[in-house]
């Protein structure tokens with residue numbers, strides 16, 4: 001007599017994700033490969049998540065310790081508000097707590113976190129100022145709701161190896177004015193209303209920070225434009 005197996009085979013588990021979940025996983029795989037190709041997501045560093053449902057919370061997140069250049073859609077873990085995996089065994093990224101804090105404080109449905117040379121350098125150069133100020137740069141228009149005339153204040157917060165402390169540190173920098181927080185000599189957390197927007201925001205911030213760091217090397221500033229060169 002046929003009986004149901006106690007554990008679902010992998011092929012059936014994958015199909016337990018909703019179409020939205022599968023689309024989100026595919027978007028994150030594509031984003032992770034692109035970020036890796038740019039040197040922003042090397043080795044096992046960084047993490048990506050999409051919040052599929054706010055209450056009860058359902059988050060699709062990268063697994064802990066997985067090389068991001070080799071991610072497959074089925075590698076993502078579906079977790080609840082306690083970080084417990086729902087669809088199968090596995091350990092979610094350790095920085096899930098930070099993502100959850102950002103979801104709590106914003107309207108975001110996607111949070112992407114990358115480590116790059118430019119974002120680490122920027123966090124060091126402007127630590128004393130507590131922020132990177134960006135002004136008069138065309139790429140600012142790529143951030144949701146921003147125009148060329150907007151000043152962007154990207155907060156820089158302290159790093160920690162304790163995930164609760166790191167989540168509190170990042171939370172202190174979260175505001176509706178800027179969809180990102182830079183963590184000192186660690187990386188950047190960027191968010192958006194969906195995976196595509198979060199990916200675009202990562203690309204925009206990485207461009208802006210690389211440009212700001214290079215301007216600084218020439219003795220120029222990314223924040224002293226004051227309308228010059230704009231008609």
Ligand SMILES: [Zn+2]
Nearest residue numbers: 046113186187
């Ligand atoms: Zn990190």
